Amino acid sequence: MHEEHDRAAGPDTPVIPPLGEHLTSPRTRNAMLVQQEVLAAAREHLRGEGFTELLPPLTGPVTDPGGRGAKQLDVDFYGHRYKLMTSAILYKQVSLNAFPKLFYVAPNVRAEPPETASTGRHLFEFHQIDVEIAGADRNGAMAVAADLLVHVVRRVVENLPDILRALGRDPVFFQELLRGGWERRSHAEVVETLTGMGHAQDGGSEIDWEGEALVSHKADRPFFVTDYPKGSRGFYDREDPERPGTLRNFDLLAHGGYGELVSGGERRSDHRSIVIGIRESGENPRKYDWYLEEVRRGIPSSAGFGMGLERVTRYLTGLDSLWQVSAYPKLPGVVTP
């Protein structure tokens, strides 16, 4: 079944073994034990900081429009066309009046272009540790993301040293990370660096994945990239009132070539600015009816982020590709169970 499709998908597309073989390989078993520890550590840390865990929706009338080139998937809800969640960001915002500090371990589905099957960094099904904090600004969200990653890395390094060793990952890789002092660079600075390296990075878009890998390779610990240009992200990211055209958002990039681990920012929360954001992104506000009704009733200002679970697990294990850290991997365009 997959042999056939692999050929169609191109010579670089990984060949995924049958599921039973994939799961019984010592590499997958160890990666899954790391993943389980990441989740336990994240839950322990966030609950200790006063966050409530909720179970996110899987489907809804609309989903996050902010995906980079990924297609949304339709599901029939009793004659209504619903979407599978690419991210539950809108639900996080609407839940903040009830749970001012909340998180999901959210399963998301994105039909990325089949060419991304060989990047090592894209899956059709993946999970985010999805955090939102009422009243927080970007600095607050960045601090929570950094603390969360440090806690997770420390716990895996301390609790699973033999598993990391079996995977070929030397804990010294995380030495600088654990010292803190993570840099912040603006999107514009990163674009300049990449241009200087001969990489053609579009200044008006997110850093592309090759670009992320390049800057990530040069670092010895994770670093933040801030101030993405308007239009490069979803309408919900808040524009800097003092620097129109620039968003008060951030990514957290890994060192060692692993690229983006976290994506987040301050959110728009007033009705007018959200409707403008939707229009500017080329969409019809009517599509977001239920959400805009909630916004009209009032949602708090907030900041938050999504941390890619499989990406963090790959970073911890040092494996080549996200499919190797997924129990039931689905690569874009590759037919597997």
Added chain:
Amino acid sequence: MHEEHDRAAGPDTPVIPPLGEHLTSPRTRNAMLVQQEVLAAAREHLRGEGFTELLPPLTGPVTDPGGRGAKQLDVDFYGHRYKLMTSAILYKQVSLNAFPKLFYVAPNVRAEPPETASTGRHLFEFHQIDVEIAGADRNGAMAVAADLLVHVVRRVVENLPDILRALGRDPVFFQELLRGGWERRSHAEVVETLTGMGHAQDGGSEIDWEGEALVSHKADRPFFVTDYPKGSRGFYDREDPERPGTLRNFDLLAHGGYGELVSGGERRSDHRSIVIGIRESGENPRKYDWYLEEVRRGIPSSAGFGMGLERVTRYLTGLDSLWQVSAYPKLPGVVTP
């Protein structure tokens, strides 16, 4: 939006408030804190017993055919028609060689008939604590299910007494449960009881939900129902070799009218018996290609179960309906975000 649909769905269909209002009600907030505690208690208990938690798939070429009258939902996987998981039972079995004791907190989607919107016991999206144990028989799985429920109930009663009180739930309701000594009744006995009560229960099917509520109302603690007739469940349930036509499976029913909390059984694991099971259920084995290939390579004998998370939370909180214990409720046929 929902007003319109509620009218279409009939006078008994609950009217779900707008999401922000639903979430900020003290009832929902408290129910979500109970749910969070249920999940923490379940994870702590199962990991302590040597189980590994894996993240289940959301989509696949086939899903569990064992739903009672619920429709499966299609998703387009790059031109291939995939299904949303109604249950990931087949994946559990295939994972046992790698993880002999495993569990998921699995999000499942079932398009139940719109008439079930008013039962209090059906949701379009719900979650199962989905457990499987290599080499176990039915008694083993029943013991794990009972221990898990006792642990969860004890921890919620001990840790969240004020929340239970605020919800109007007196912990004395669980007094007999915590004493143990849960009865086992066969499916045939329950059918006889129900017939004696004037309820027309079909002897060849699962106990219908009105029937479950009736027997559940008469009990003072949970009880097991065993030996469902062949044809009433999915092909993966193992037939009793000494009593053809009877399955070595079980449900765990709550007391107090809350009905089924857990459904499980011993599984078929040999290729021949599985192919026969698929054929007898009226399906084409070719549909299950990837699974049958894995079975041919060898899967262990096992027993396991799914515990309905929202059902357990409703039982603990004493609320009327599952939508009240879901952060983002979707009732069959009722249009909500």
